[in-house]
Each structure stands twice: as C-alpha cells, then as structure tokens.
Amino acid sequence: MQTPIKCVLMRGGTSRGPFFKDEDLPADMETRKHVLLRVMGSPHVRQIDGIGGADPVTSKVAVVRKSKRPDADVDYLFTQVWVDRAEVDTSPSCGNILTGVGPFAIDEGLVSAQDGETRVRIFDVNTNSLVEAVVQTPGGRVDYEGDHRIDGVNDAYAPIRLDFRQMVGGKTGQLFPTGQRAEEINGVRVSCVDMAMPVVFVPARQVGKTGHETKLELDTDTQLLETLEKIRLIAGQRMGLGDVTGRVIPKIALVAAPNAGGTIASRYFMPHAVATAYAVTGGVCLSTASCVPGTVPYELASFSQNADNVTRVAIEHPQGKMFVDVRIRDTDGSVVVEQASLVRHARRLMAGEVYVPSAVWPGPQADKAAKKTPEMA
Amino acid sequence: MSQIAIPAVYMRGGTSRALFFHQRDLPRLATPKDYRAWDPLFLAALGSPDPNGRQLDGMGGGISSLSKIAVIGPSTHPDADVDYTFAQVAIGQSVVGYRGNCGNISAAVGPFALDEGLVKADGDRASVRIHNTNTGKIIIARFPVENGKAAVTGDFAIQGVGGTGAQIELAFTDLGGATTGKLLPTGHVIDQLDIPAWGKIEVSLVDAANPTVFVKAKTIGLTGIETPDALTNDAKAMATFEDIRVAAALAMGLVSDAQEARAKLKNLPIVGILSPPQSMTTGGTQVHATDMDLTARMISAGQPHKATPLTAAMCLAVASQIPGTIANQISQKPAGQSKLRIGHASGVLPVDARVRQAKDQTIAEEAIVFRTARRLMEGRVLVPHPAHDLQILSAAE
Numbered sequence: 223m224q225t226p227i228k229c230v231l232m233r234g235g236t237s238r239g240p241f242f243k244d245e246d247l248p249a250d251m252e253t254r255k256h257v258l259l260r261v262m263g264s265p266h267v268r269q270i271d272g273i274g275g276a277d278p279v280t281s282k283v284a285v286v287r288k289s290k291r292p293d294a295d296v297d298y299l300f301t302q303v304w305v306d307r308a309e310v311d312t313s314p315s316c317g318n319i320l321t322g323v324g325p326f327a328i329d330e331g332l333v334s335a336q337d338g339e340t341r342v343r344i345f346d347v348n349t350n351s352l353v354e355a356v357v358q359t360p361g362g363r364v365d366y367e368g369d370h371r372i373d374g375v376n377d378a379y380a381p382i383r384l385d386f387r388q389m390v391g392g393k394t395g396q397l398f399p400t401g402q403r404a405e406e407i408n409g410v411r412v413s414c415v416d417m418a419m420p421v422v423f424v425p426a427r428q429v430g431k432t433g434h435e436t437k438l439e440l441d442t443d444t445q446l447l448e449t450l451e452k453i454r455l456i457a458g459q460r461m462g463l464g465d466v467t468g469r470v471i472p473k474i475a476l477v478a479a480p481n482a483g484g485t486i487a488s489r490y491f492m493p494h495a496v497a498t499a500y501a502v503t504g505g506v507c508l509s510t511a512s513c514v515p516g517t518v519p520y521e522l523a524s525f526s527q528n529a530d531n532v533t534r535v536a537i538e539h540p541q542g543k544m545f546v547d548v549r550i551r552d553t554d555g556s557v558v559v560e561q562a563s564l565v566r567h568a569r570r571l572m573a574g575e576v577y578v579p580s581a582v583w584p585g586p587q588a589d590k591a592a593k594k595t596p597e598m599a
Numbered sequence: 600m601s602q603i604a605i606p607a608v609y610m611r612g613g614t615s616r617a618l619f620f621h622q623r624d625l626p627r628l629a630t631p632k633d634y635r636a637w638d639p640l641f642l643a644a645l646g647s648p649d650p651n652g653r654q655l656d657g658m659g660g661g662i663s664s665l666s667k668i669a670v671i672g673p674s675t676h677p678d679a680d681v682d683y684t685f686a687q688v689a690i691g692q693s694v695v696g697y698r699g700n701c702g703n704i705s706a707a708v709g710p711f712a713l714d715e716g717l718v719k720a721d722g723d724r725a726s727v728r729i730h731n732t733n734t735g736k737i738i739i740a741r742f743p744v745e746n747g748k749a750a751v752t753g754d755f756a757i758q759g760v761g762g763t764g765a766q767i768e769l770a771f772t773d774l775g776g777a778t779t780g781k782l783l784p785t786g787h788v789i790d791q792l793d794i795p796a797w798g799k800i801e802v803s804l805v806d807a808a809n810p811t812v813f814v815k816a817k818t819i820g821l822t823g824i825e826t827p828d829a830l831t832n833d834a835k836a837m838a839t840f841e842d843i844r845v846a847a848a849l850a851m852g853l854v855s856d857a858q859e860a861r862a863k864l865k866n867l868p869i870v871g872i873l874s875p876p877q878s879m880t881t882g883g884t885q886v887h888a889t890d891m892d893l894t895a896r897m898i899s900a901g902q903p904h905k906a907t908p909l910t911a912a913m914c915l916a917v918a919s920q921i922p923g924t925i926a927n928q929i930s931q932k933p934a935g936q937s938k939l940r941i942g943h944a945s946g947v948l949p950v951d952a953r954v955r956q957a958k959d960q961t962i963a964e965e966a967i968v969f970r971t972a973r974r975l976m977e978g979r980v981l982v983p984h985p986a987h988d989l990q991i992l993s994a995a996e
Binding site for chain 2: 265269366375379573581
C-alpha cells in the first residue's frame with residue numbers, strides 16, 4: 223500500500239523540486255525526514271525510485287504554510303535532500319526554489335491574487351528573514367508565460383521579482399559582522415558580508431587568479447582551495463559563526479573587475495566547489511557589497527548606470543550574468559539597504575499527489591489517531 | 600496565457616522512470632505511427648532540449664533512463680488488453696525516438712493499466728496482455744494485487760534499485776526465430792565453427808529474442824569471470840569474439856558472406872561466454888557461486904556488456920532448457936527449479952523460460968524476466984502554451 227501526499231513539482235530559477243503545504247506532511251519531524259527522502263528516491267545515485275533529479279539542484283524541497291507573522295503572508299522552509307545519503311539539510315536557504323514560493327502560494331489559495339501583479343510576503347524560515355515576491359497575475363491567476371530570460375534555463379517565462387532588502391544580517395545580525403567593510407586575513411584583503419547569506423569576498427588577484435576562470439580550472443586547483451578554506455575558517459570566527467570546519471556557511475567567493483560588460487566578475491564557492499552559475503542569495507550579498515564604498519567588491523566594480531539611485535549590478539559568472547537591483551543609503555558610516563531585488567522565473571511542472579509506501583508514513587489519519595491517544599488517556 | 604494540463608502518472612519501471620499518459624488524453628495522430636503531434640508535448644513535459652543536460656525545466660532527470668514516455672491505450676491487437684507505445688526523449692536535442700521497446704518501462708505498464716481501471720483483476724493476482732506497438736510483440740505482465748490495485752510492497756529486489764518491492768513477471772512471447780525464423784537456425788544443438796586462433800570450436804547457435812552464439816569460456820582460453828574492462832583491454836579475446844560473431848552470423852544465415860557480417864551486420868549475433876557458477880566481486884559486492892546456475896559474459900555490438908542485454912539473457916534461459924546445448928551442459932540448475940540464475944558481470948539475473956517439444960522441433964513459448972515498479976506521482980503535467988499546436992486544441996475539444 224502507498225500513501226498519496228498532495229504535491230506540486232516546480233522549477234524555481236535554476237533549481238527544481240516538490241512543493242508541499244505544511245499541513246499535508248507528517249507533523250513528526252523524524253517521520254517527515256523519512257517521507258522526504260522516500261519522495262526524492264534518496265539515498266541512491268540516480269534517485270531512481272523517487273522524483274529527484276539525481277543532482278543537488280534537482281533534489282530540493284519547499285514546504286510552505288500560511289504565516290502567523292503580521293509582516294508575512296507565508297512561511298517557506300527549504301530542505302536540501304542529499305542524493306546518495308539518507309540525510310536532509312535545512313541550514314541554508316535556496317533563493318532559486320524561493321522563486322516558486324510566490325506562484326505556489328497563489329495557485330494553492332494561501333494568498334489571494336490581485337488583477338495584474340500580486341505581492342507575496344515570504345518569511346524565509348531557514349535564514350529567519352523576509353523576502354517579497356511580485357508575481358504576474360493578470361485576471362487574478364498566475365501567468366507563467368512571458369519574455370523574461372535567465373541564464374541556465376532555455377526558454378523565456380514571466381518575470382518574478384524577489385526583494386531581499388530585509389535579509390541584512392540573516393545569520394549574524396549585521397551587514398558587516400566583523401564591524402569592518404574590509405580587513406586582512408592571512409595577508410589577503412577581504413570583505414566579510416552577511417546579506418541573505420554570509421559570504422567572504424576575496425580579490426582573485428591576491429590569490430593568484432583572474433576571477434574569470436572556468437569552474438573546472440578552479441575546482442581542480444587544490445592549492446587554491448586550501449588557501450581559501452584557511453581564510454574561510456578565520457573569517458567564520460571573526461563573523462561570530464564559531465568553528466565553521468565542515469559547515470557550509472560562510473560561503474567564499476573570488477571577485478575581480480568585469481571583462482564582459484558587467485559590474486563585477488565573481489566565482490562563488492559552495493563552499494568547496496564553484497557554483498555552475500551563481501547562488502541567488504550569494505548574488506544578493508555580492509551586489510549589495512558592490513554598492514558600499516570601502517568594500518573589496520566596491521573597489522573592483524565598474525558601474526555604468528544609476529537611475530533613481532538604483533544600481534543594476536550585473537555579476538559575471540561562469541554561465542553568464544545575474545542581475546540584482548540595489549539601492550542603499552550610507553550615512554554616518556551606517557548602511558541601510560533600501561532595495562536588493564532580482565528577477566527570476568518559475569514553472570509549475572506537475573501537480574497532484576506523490577506516493578510513499580505506507581510503511582514510511584500511513585497518512586494524516588494515522589497522525590490524527592496518534593495525537594488523540596494522549597488526550598484520551 | 601496559462602499552461603495546458605494533461606493527466607499523467609509518473610512511474611518507475613525496473614531501473615527506469617517514465618511519464619505515463621492515456622492515449623485518449625493526447626492529440627489524435629493523423630495516421631497510426633505518425634507521432635509528430637505528440638513530440639512537442641513530450642519534449643516540453645520532460646524539459647528537453649536542455650543545453651545544460653539536466654532537463655531542469657521539466658520532469659526528466661538528465662540521463663536516458665530518466666527521460667522516457669509511455670502511452671497506454673485500448674488494444675488494437677486481438678490477443679492483448681492494452682496497447683503500449685514507448686518513446687525515448689533526447690536530452691540535448693528536440694528528438695523523440697519510437698524505435699524499439701524498453702523492457703524496464705514495460706514492467707510498469709501492467710500496474711498502470713490495473714490502477715487506472717483499464718483492466719480488471721479477479722482475486723489476488725493480475726495478468727495483463729500488453730501489445731507493444733513499437734515492436735508489434737505481446738508481453739504478458741503478471742503481478743500481485745492488493746485491494747484491487749497493483750501491490751507495491753514485497754520482498755523482491757532488483758539490481759540498480761534500493762530496497763524491495765512486489766515482483767512483476769514479464770513474459771515475452773513469440774520469441775523463437777526472432778530474426779532467422781527458427782529457434783535453432785542450423786537445426787543442431789551444437790555446431791562447429793572454424794576460428795583462426797583456435798581451430799574448430801564447439802558453439803550453440805540459438806535465435807530467441809535475439810540471435811546469440813554461446814561458447815564455453817575455457818574453449819577460448821578464458822576463466823569466464825573476467826571483468827568487462829579486462830575483456831575490452833584483451834586484444835586477442837576481442838578479436839576472437841569478433842571472429843566467432845562473424846562465423847556464427849554466417850552459420851545462422853543472418854548474412855550471405857563474412858564481409859557482410861563484418862561491415863554491415865555489426866551487432867548480431869550476441870556472443871555469450873559461458874562457464875559454471877563462480878564466486879566473484881562486482882562493484883565491491885561479493886557474489887557467491889551458490890547464488891547462480893551458470894556464469895555469463897555477454898558481448899553485444901562488439902562491447903563486453905556491463906551486465907547482460909535482457910534479450911541475450913532470455914535467449915540463454917531458453918537455450919538452457921534445450922537438451923544438449925552448451926547452456927544446458929553448463930547450467931547447474933537444480934531439478935525442479937525453472938528459473939535460470941545468470942551470474943553476469945555486475946550481479947545475478949534470474950530469467951525463466953517455457954520451452955515445448957513438438958514433434959521434430961523445439962518451440963520457445965515465453966521467456967520471463969522479473970522486475971519491480973512503483974507509482975511515484977500522479978496528477979496533471981503542465982506544458983507551456985507554445986509547446987502545443989492547433990492539432991492539440993482540436994483533440995481537446
């Protein structure tokens with residue numbers, strides 16, 4: 223016997239995974255973990271007995287519910303499901319999967335749509351911060367089709383604007399958790415920034431690189447990886463994250479002057495291998511830092527447009543460019559981020575019910591029965 | 600514009616996954632086997648073409664075994680319950696292939712047909728007769744039933760899938776003389792082939808599911824448990840396999856001369872190197888001689904196979920039941936056990952066969968392979984508007 227669970231498979235930006243409403247999953251977190259592993263087909267290198275795509279970017283899960291917070295419409299919990307290990311990780315968030323949360327919330331009736339555009343206020347549970355999504359809803363229904371293009375996806379779709387301005391200091395409480403905009407670690411001048419994601423920015427030149435290398439060139443440079451890891455461990459301490467050995471945050475990135483018409487070039491480490499393109503959260507962090515005088519990215523950036531005090535930062539990454547619109551106010555040495563937004567797109571791929579063997583979870587009736595037992599006793 | 604939604608079931612069959620559609624939910628084909636009206640839908644549903652090779656914008660998994668489609672409809676064959684059309688969707692290109700069937704996905708067709716109410720089951724087992732339109736062959740699926748639906752849980756394990764499930768028997772019928780018209784194309788259970796490096800050697804030439812030539816490993820100086828890589832790097836062995844294939848093709852009447860076998864018919868017959876049960880280590884796992892009835896290494900299209908082609912395994916199971924063949928001589932299958940347990944390069948595959956003796960000829964009635972399947976997701980798959988054309992709109996009306 224199998225248990226059906228309501229589920230929508232979605233692509234968000236350059237990631238893919240099933241979206242669930244919180245109420246449709248087991249309340250017990252250990253059971254939930256086993257259900258998510260079984261849904262995806264993990265642990266197995268090809269995730270053959272589930273709906274995962276056998277790659278970290280297609281082995282992601284979003285759980286969404288109506289928010290109880292006055293400043294949010296929905297809560298979003300992101301889970302990374304390991305492909306070949308029976309493990310799940312909820313410590314990082316995923317800005318790509320986040321793109322699907324707005325349309326999912328509207329499609330599933332968690333948020334009522336306006337005619338034209340609908341604003342969805344999302345509380346990101348993993349990073350404890352707020353994101354605002356603007357979804358195209360002509361006639362009060364989500365429109366997925368449109369002309370917006372992002373690198374890494376073949377076709378054009380309707381734009382979804384995500385604003386991360388309230389994600390300052392998500393993990394550490396401050397934009398510059400060390401108290402400085404730039405500092406020296408192991409003889410290298412770096413910037414430690416916490417905006418959507420804590421990231422250490424390292425000038426490529428100071429570690430013998432150009433910042434325009436391919437992913438393969440950097441992934442196979444063990445000497446570079448060692449140098450960066452030493453810097454990351456010290457930065458982790460200084461940012462108040464403690465001993466970050468074996469942890470995936472902070473991330474670390476090489477930055478360099480642009481050479482393809484962008485604002486800045488960068489290679490983003492996850493944190494020990496270079497991202498195929500660029501993480502949404504890391505891109506927000508870099509773009510914001512690029513607009514703050516005194517930081518390492520600011521010193522390398524080349525700005526070409528500046529309308530309404532909004533800077534469109536174009537990050538050159540291995541697969542193309544990522545664009546983030548930033549507006550900051552820098553007065554008396556304190557920085558206020560007024561806008562940090564980017565435009566992605568998403569697609570609803572399949573909607574219905576995903577199955578897990580009943581031995582893994584017999585279904586919501588069993589949960590209710592289990593809850594009743596102590597009350598009756 | 601909103602996307603169009605088409606009812607679909609996502610299933611695992613054996614070691615593959617496919618999106619299953621009812622034929623009634625797809626655009627009507629202008630003429631049978633003219634699949635052009637389906638192609639754009641299948642490409643969009645699976646996310647092809649994806650220049651980055653991941654099928655990120657669809658249901659596919661970026662590798663061929665995760666990029667498949669099955670279409671199930673009413674039978675157009677008098678001996679079948681349902682029609683089943685298999686489609687392989689390319690990943691990096693806008694190409695959908697309809698040549699050949701997929702044995703793994705075939706395993707999910709019976710459970711789909713029962714769960715969707717296309718066939719009925721009385722009692723605790725179902726038998727579904729499947730007409731595969733790609734090959735024109737009939738496959739019979741037999742599997743346990745639980746509360747009127749295909750049972751999913753069970754204690755049967757297959758290689759390449761973690762855990763266990765309910766066993767699905769897939770019986771492939773009409774096997775004998777698949778290519779030559781005769782189960783024993785030469786009329787003999789043993790033939791002599793003249794091979795330059797070895798002189799006259801004994802082989803069995805059998806044509807079931809696919810023509811295959813069987814030879815004892817020791818006849819050509821092998822142990823029979825060489826790894827595929829070791830065989831690939833053994834130039835002498837590789838030359839011997841090719842000489843055996845060419846001589847066998849000629850003896851089986853597949854070609855009229857050796858030149859044609861070398862230049863044109865590059866893939867057949869399959870060469871099967873047989874030896875008694877032997878313990879071996881594969882992929883870090885120990886396989887014991889007691890878990891198998893014989894050892895086989897299969898050479899398909901000039902390459903030592905990583906496991907065994909399913910067709911060659913079925914041919915071997917049939918051959919093992921024909922008294923006097925090399926397979927029959929080597930097999931240590933206990934009396935009363937009908938399944939042949941084949942120890943191949945990456946594990947053990949059980950295959951059953953039913954062979955009948957009629958007057959002066961042997962008839963292979965069916966070969967049975969054993970798989971598992973699972974319904975993974977059901978609902979509606981969504982396809983962007985540009986992917987469908989006017990034909991689809993008219994079908995929906």
